Structures are given as structure tokens and as C-alpha cells.
Amino acid sequence: MKKILVLTLLFGYLAADTSAQDSEKAAIEEVITTLFDGMRIGDSSMVASAFHREAPMHTVYTNRDGNVVRGSGSLDGFLDAIGSPRENVWDEQILSVDVRIDADLASVWTPYKFFIDDTFSHCGVNSFQMAKLEGNWKIIYIVDTRRGSNCIGD
Numbered sequence: 001m002k003k004i005l006v007l008t009l010l011f012g013y014l015a016a017d018t019s020a021q022d023s024e025k026a027a028i029e030e031v032i033t034t035l036f037d038g039m040r041i042g043d044s045s046m047v048a049s050a051f052h053r054e055a056p057m058h059t060v061y062t063n064r065d066g067n068v069v070r071g072s073g074s075l076d077g078f079l080d081a082i083g084s085p086r087e088n089v090w091d092e093q094i095l096s097v098d099v100r101i102d103a104d105l106a107s108v109w110t111p112y113k114f115f116i117d118d119t120f121s122h123c124g125v126n127s128f129q130m131a132k133l134e135g136n137w138k139i140i141y142i143v144d145t146r147r148g149s150n151c152i153g154d
Contacts, residue, residue: 025099028106028130031137032097039090044083051075052138061146091115095153104132111152123151
């Protein structure tokens with residue numbers, strides 16, 4: 001009888017924990033969706049809402065000389081680019097989302113393909129670090145890779 005009670009309590013705890021994790025994952029994925037929907041429609045305020053104000057941005061890519069380099073950008077520069085009037089749609093298509101959570105820290109891995117209107121531009125992977133700040137998930141750091149071929153899923 002004692003074993004049944006312990007197993008019942010353990011199962012209840014695990015079920016509640018899984019439900020809480022699912023809820024947090026959904027909230028995190030909503031932030032990622034907000035970012036890319038905002039990019040698509042050119043809404044810098046929408047995109048800014050996904051980020052912590054001081055989030056650094058980096059990229060890792062192979063330059064024309066064949067060297068792997070790390071590039072840096074600023075959130076302000078990114079938001080200016082998003083909000084600048086343009087005729088084409090920036091469509092970053094996410095191929096999958098892998099979310100890992102520990103307490104108020106999350107890591108999100110999203111392979112993508114980037115299109116300008118319907119024309120393929122590049123592909124790679126985004127790696128987001130996120131934190132739950134004041135009750136809301138925010139991107140606190142992003143680094144991505146960029147390449148013109150050999151995309152995940154091809």
C-alpha cells in the first residue's frame with residue numbers, strides 16, 4: 001500500500017512538472033514566433049518585444065577567404081533594419097524548434113531558411129538564450145550560422 005501511495009504521488013508530481021514544462025515551452029515558442037512574424041511584416045516594435053533591451057547578437061560564417069569568423073551586430077541596428085521601409089518580405093522559415101529549459105533559463109535551437117520574397121538567400125541555425133524576466137520570456141542572446149547551401153533538411 002505504501003508503494004502505491006509513493007508511486008501515485010510521484011506520478012502526480014511528474015505529470016504536473018510535464019504540464020508546466022509544456023506551458024513554458026509554448027510561451028517560449030510564442031516569443032520566437034513573434035520575432036519572425038514581426039520580421040515578415042517589418043514591425044520593429046513587435047520584434048523588439050521579443051528581446052531584452054541589451055541582448056547581444058552574433059553570427060558565425062565562412063568569409064570569402066574560407067575563414068570562419070564571428071560577426072557582431074546590435075539590437076538597435078537590427079530593429080532599424082526591420083523597421084526601414086522596403087518592398088520585399090524578409091521571410092525566415094523555421095524548420096524545427098528544440099527548447100531546453102532549466103528554471104528561468106532556456107536554450108532554443110532553430111534551423112532555418114531565409115528568403116527575400118520567394119527567393120532563397122541563405123540558411124543556418126539560430127541559437128537563442130532566453131530568460132524569464134519579470135514573468136515574461138525574453139531573448140537575452142542570439143547567435144546564428146549562415147551559409148548559402150547544405151541546408152538542414154535538404
